[in-house]
Amino acid sequence: MRSTTKPDMNQLSELYAAAVAFKQAQPWNVLCDIDLIAVDNPESGERGYCSIMGHGGMHYGLGVYLGTKGLYGFNQILVHADDMPGLTFLEYQDNIMCSFEDREQLDKTDYDQIKALGLKFRGRNAWPLFRRYEPGFYPWPVNADECVFLTHALRQIPIVVSDLSKGQLRLDSAMKKMILRQARQQDGELVWETHAIEHIRPTRTLHPVQISDETLLGRINNTPARQTILLIDVQYLPEPVQNNKDDRPYFPRLMLIVDKKSDMPIGFEMYQDLERDADVVFDKLVDFILAHGRPAEIHVRGERMPAILADFCQKTGMKLRVLKQMKQYDQMVKTMTSFM
Numbered sequence: 001m002r003s004t005t006k007p008d009m010n011q012l013s014e015l016y017a018a019a020v021a022f023k024q025a026q027p028w029n030v031l032c033d034i035d036l037i038a039v040d041n042p043e044s045g046e047r048g049y050c051s052i053m054g055h056g057g058m059h060y061g062l063g064v065y066l067g068t069k070g071l072y073g074f075n076q077i078l079v080h081a082d083d084m085p086g087l088t089f090l091e092y093q094d095n096i097m098c099s100f101e102d103r104e105q106l107d108k109t110d111y112d113q114i115k116a117l118g119l120k121f122r123g124r125n126a127w128p129l130f131r132r133y134e135p136g137f138y139p140w141p142v143n144a145d146e147c148v149f150l151t152h153a154l155r156q157i158p159i160v161v162s163d164l165s166k167g168q169l170r171l172d173s174a175m176k177k178m179i180l181r182q183a184r185q186q187d188g189e190l191v192w193e194t195h196a197i198e199h200i201r202p203t204r205t206l207h208p209v210q211i212s213d214e215t216l217l218g219r220i221n222n223t224p225a226r227q228t229i230l231l232i233d234v235q236y237l238p239e240p241v242q243n244n245k246d247d248r249p250y251f252p253r254l255m256l257i258v259d260k261k262s263d264m265p266i267g268f269e270m271y272q273d274l275e276r277d278a279d280v281v282f283d284k285l286v287d288f289i290l291a292h293g294r295p296a297e298i299h300v301r302g303e304r305m306p307a308i309l310a311d312f313c314q315k316t317g318m319k320l321r322v323l324k325q326m327k328q329y330d331q332m333v334k335t336m337t338s339f340m
Contacts, residue, residue: 002132002134002143003143003144003145004143005143005144005145006141006143006144007142007143007144007147007148008144009116009117011144011147011148011151012113012117012147013117014151015130015142015147015150015151015154016114016117016119016128018150018151018154018155019098019100019128019130019154020128021154021155021158022062022098022154022155022157022158023060023100023128025157025158025161025162026054027052027054027157027158027160027161028052028053028054028055028060029055030161030164030165031052031055031157031161031164032052032055033051033052033053033055033078034051034078035051035052035171036049036050036051036065036071036074036178036199037049037050037052037156037157037160037178037179037180037181038050038178038179038180038181038197039064039152039153039156039157039180039181039182040180040181040182040183041149041152042152042183042190043145043148043149044145044149046066046067046149047067047180048064048065048066048067048070048096048149048153049064049065049070049071049074050062050063050064050065050153050156050157051063051065051074052157053099059099059125060099060100060125061097061098061099061100062097062098062099062150062153062154062157063095063096063097064095064096064097064149064150064153065094065095066094066095066096067094068200068202069094069202070094070095071200071202072092072202072203072204073091073092073093073094073095073135074092074095075201075202076092077089077092077093083324083325085233085235085301085325085326085330086235086236086238086330086333087235087236087237087238087251088235088236088302090135090136090236090251091135091136091236091274092135093133093134093135094133094134094135095132095133096130096131096132096133096142096146096149096150096153097129097130097131097132097133097139098128098129098130098150098154099128099129099131100125100126100127100128100129101125101127101128101129102124102125102126102127103121103127105127105129106127106129109141110127110129110141114127130142130147130150132146135274136236136250136251136253136272136274137248137249137250137251138240138242138248138249138250138251140248140249152183156181156192159181159192160179160181160194163194169194172196172199175199176198176199177196177197177198177199178196178197178198178199179194179195179196180194180195180196180197181193181194182194182195204303206303206304206307207307208307208308208310208311209278209307209308209309209311209312210311211311211312211315216286217315217316219290220286220289220290220294220316221294221316221317223289223290223293223294224293224294225293225294225296225317226292226293226294226295226296227296228259228260228261228292228293228295228296229259229260229261229295229296229297229298229299230257230258230259230260230266230285230288230295230297230298230299231257231258231259231260231298231299231300231326231328231329232255232256232257232258232281232285232298232299232300232305232309233255233256233300233301233302233305233326233329234253234254234255234256234277234280234281234304234305235253235254235256235333236251236252236253236254237251237252237253237254237270237337238251238337239251239252241272250272252270252271252272253270253271253272253273253274253276253277254268254269254270254333254336254337255267255268255269255270255271255277255280255281255284256268256329256332256333256336257284257285257288258328258329258332260299260328263328263332265332265336266288267284267285267287267288268284268336269283269284277304277308278308281305281308281309282308282312289316294316294317294318295318296318296319297318297319297320297321298313298318298319298320298321299321299322299323299326300320300321300322300323301322301323301324301325301326305322306320306322
């Protein structure tokens with residue numbers, strides 16, 4: 001469970017100072033966003049994979065992708081961003097971000113925080129903004145632990161850039177090795193050291209859902225086979241929901257089943273928890289099959305839906321097709337959400 005402890009003024013002061021020094025170092029002149037630098041959290045040992053933004057001269061900042069899950073998400077977005085429908089990228093983002101924005105991008109809390117610290121910023125891409133990005137949630141101010149770790153990362157990147165510029169370090173052009181900054185305690189102080197580590201490319205294993213309810217399978221197999229083709233997917237909706245004023249907003253998930261021939265929605269549900277995907281899909285799909293018969297095909301896309309439906313389709317004689325795109329489905333989602 002993510003802590004809700006807010007940073008104190010001393011922690012925030014150090015964070016802003018580190019952000020200002022980071023920006024002055026202009027690390028984006030040396031590093032691209034794919035030149036990841038690893039920094040270990042001295043408090044927890046968690047590894048952050050740091051991506052420096054700004055090489056293209058558009059958006060400046062530092063993203064610290066947390067652990068192998070964060071690194072996997074970074075890689076997925078980097079490689080597949082153009083292929084991801086809707087807000088699918090929300091499933092993969094898991095990082096702490098420092099970005100440099102225009103004044104209009106800050107909310108009142110950010111601005112009041114800067115004033116309380118006696119800081120002043122002026123101009124475009126000048127205002128530090130600190131946010132925690134977490135799968136399915138709206139970007140939110142960093143807590144105390146995230147504040148401290150982000151401060152460490154902001155301080156370490158300019159050191160790496162300086163060493164690279166002096167020729168004391170070199171990036172691995174083959175991307176087999178990665179630079180790591182790691183601290184150890186010495187006489188009550190943190191002493192930072194540079195190491196070379198393997199450049200890992202983590203994968204995600206989605207365990208297939210196994211259907212073992214023989215009674216249910218028997219009922220499904222006794223329904224008449226139809227020529228129906230169903231499109232099934234789950235997407236995040238674009239409008240965040242906040243149940244209480246102090247709660248962190250989240251993006252609801254929409255599970256939708258569409259009849260391909262009639263272009264009509266035949267089952268849908270909105271909910272929050274990504275872990276409910278399988279239960280929601282089966283509840284609606286089984287209800288439809290028992291009432292109308294087994295479809296000839298079910299079309300899905302992405303990583304999650306094949307893992308959820310492969311065993312079920314195999315045991316009930318329905319063909320499962322995994323597509324790269326489902327434009328008809330996306331249009332239906334767009335139509336439905338326009339009325340919400």
